[in-house]
Amino acid sequence: MHLPSTRTLQAFVATARLGSLAAASASVAMSVPALSRRLAGLERELGVRLLERVPRGVVLTSAGDDYLAHAVAVLDRLQAAAAELKRDAAVVRVTTIPAFATRWLLPRLPAFSARHPGIEVDVRTSIAFERLDDGQYDFAIRLALDHEMATDPLLPIHLLPVWSAAHPRAITCPEDVLRHQLLGPDHRPEFWQEWLRGVELEGQAARPRAIDALLLYEQTLSGAGVAIGIEPLISGLLRDGRLHALTAHRQRSARSFFLVGPAETRSRAARLFRAWLWSEAQG
Known part of the structure; x- marks a missing residue:
């Protein structure tokens, strides 16, 4: 059995809630004939009747009532996942030592925020060299001996x-x-x-x-x-x-501040922050 598309689930949920093909078609930006075909295809795929046509619209069958709860749960979870991904993509998480954060990074962050108002930079301070492989941070800015690092120093x-x-x-x-x-x-x-x-x-x-x-x-x-x-x-x-x-x-x-991060940054926000940081360091 083929799983229904999110568009089909949205069409079914709108119809079930509104009780009218005309109202549902406007809600999901779909013509009434196209909506009817989607609902008929969904019922055919499931092998049960989900909706009964009545003089004033449509009503759910008992099977349709059960299926509605599952369809709503699926759409809610997909919407929550999309919102979480969008939120995470707009946050850059950075760890560095307290002195660097207060004396160099934080005074410059308003300029980055003015250029990219939709991106939040979450700065956490620590003396320890935090691991990056668990995904908790996008970048670490750390003090290290030049000869111990394989990359060019940030500062x-x-x-x-x-x-x-x-x-x-x-x-x-x-x-x-x-x-x-x-x-x-x-x-x-x-x-x-x-x-x-x-x-x-x-x-x-x-x-x-x-x-x-x-x-x-x-x-x-x-x-x-x-x-x-x-x-x-x-x-x-x-x-x-x-x-x-x-x-x-x-x-x-013999030491410098180094920018440490994954070989490929995980989000557009992280890439923009990295480019800005290098620009600030070199300027």
């Missing part, structure tokens, strides 16, 4: 000391930095080590105070000390003049 990292614009003492060379309290992200002590090595001060006694990564630059702005600046996370603060930096001695880190 290379440069390191440089930064301090509050209200800092009372001048800092003009790398040696000056060591005269101040050094601040660094608590989970990334290697950043200060990288910079000191790059400016040939690795052997100096430097003991950075570990600060929660989300609060590092707030502490720096308050005048607590000199932090290791991570470009691109500090770009906005430098541009606004809230932080000053030893820009002549910026050092390229």
